[in-house]
Amino acid sequence: xxxxxxxxxxxxxxxxVAGATIATDTWITTPWLSLSIKLILLGFLILILQxxxxxxxxxxxxxxxxIAPVDGxxxxxxxxxxxxxxxxxxxxxxxxxxxxxxxxxxxALSGLIKFSKYHPGKFLVAWHPKSSEENERTTVVIENNxxxxxxxxxxxxxxxxxxxxxxxxxxxxEQGTDAGFxxxxxxxxxxxxxxxxxxxKLNQKVxxxxxxxxxx
Numbered sequence: 001x002x003x004x005x006x007x008x009x010x011x012x013x014x015x016x017v018a019g020a021t022i023a024t025d026t027w028i029t030t031p032w033l034s035l036s037i038k039l040i041l042l043g044f045l046i047l048i049l050q051x052x053x054x055x056x057x058x059x060x061x062x063x064x065x066x067i068a069p070v071d072g073x074x075x076x077x078x079x080x081x082x083x084x085x086x087x088x089x090x091x092x093x094x095x096x097x098x099x100x101x102x103x104x105x106x107x108a109l110s111g112l113i114k115f116s117k118y119h120p121g122k123f124l125v126a127w128h129p130k131s132s133e134e135n136e137r138t139t140v141v142i143e144n145n146x147x148x149x150x151x152x153x154x155x156x157x158x159x160x161x162x163x164x165x166x167x168x169x170x171x172x173x174e175q176g177t178d179a180g181f182x183x184x185x186x187x188x189x190x191x192x193x194x195x196x197x198x199x200x201k202l203n204q205k206v207x208x209x210x211x212x213x214x215x216x
Contacts, residue, residue: 003104005164005181006052013048017041047099054104057209059176061110063146066196066214067175068206069108070188072097077202082191085115085141085151090191093198093213095206097186105154105165105180106209107173108190111144115151116167138165138180142173146216151191154182176209190214 002010020041028034059067076094081087097103119137136156143149154163164181167173182188196214200206206213 001054001056002049002052003054003181005183006048010048010052013045017045051099051103053102055102057106057176057207059106059209061175063110063144063175064216065175065212066108066147066150066190066192067106068095068208068211068213069106069152069179069190070095070097070103070208071101072187072206072208074200074202074204074206075187076189077198077200079194080191082151084139086149086191089194090151091194091196091198091214093190093192093200095188095190097182097188102208103182103186104178104208105182105188106176107142107179108152108175108213109142109144109147109150110173110175111142113140113167113169113171113173114143114149115139115141116165116169118163118165136163138163138167140165140167140179142167147193147196150193153189153191154180155187155189156182 021038024034024037028037072095074093075096076092078092079089080092082090117139119139138154139151141149141151154165156163162183166178166180190213192214198214199212
C-alpha cells in the first residue's frame, strides 16, 4: 500500500524506468552494461516505492498516551524553551527519519487543532540543532483533554523539498490517523508538558502510530 502523496511520483518513475529500459535494449549491445543499467533502474524504482509505502498500523487510542507520530530514531530528549507558540519551557522529543523509514506523519494524540502554520526556510540536515527553527517546517498545536496543548513540528531535511500538512485549525482529529507526509528525509519534534513521563530513550527506534512516546 502506498501513500497518496506518492502516486504522481511513482507513476512518473514507472514511465522513466520503462522508457530507459526500452532505450537500453535498443541502443546498448554490450550484455554486462545493459544488465548493469537495468539493475540500477530497478534499484531506483524500488527506492521510490519503499519511500512512499504506507503500512497499515493499528493504534490503540488512549488519551493518556502520546504515540510516535513517525517511524525513526529518537535523537533529542531535553527540556527546552519553546519560542513560537508556548513561549515557556517544554519537554522536546525529536524523531529523525532516514530515507528508508516510512515517512507518513500520524497524529500523536486526539484533540482539537488550535494552531497550524507553515514556515518557509532552509534545508539544513535534519539533525542540525538549528533545523527546528531555521528549516522549512510546519507547526501544529493539538488541544487534548488530558495533556492540554501539545505541539509537533514537521521539519524538512537536506533532501526533503516538500512538507504536506493535513492539520486544519478548528478540526478535531483522532490519534494515529494521517496527519501529513514529508518527502525525502526529515524530522518531527514534539513539545510536551514538563510533567510528561517519557517512555523512550535516546537512539531508540520507534514505530509511528504504535509506540508510546510519553504518558501521564
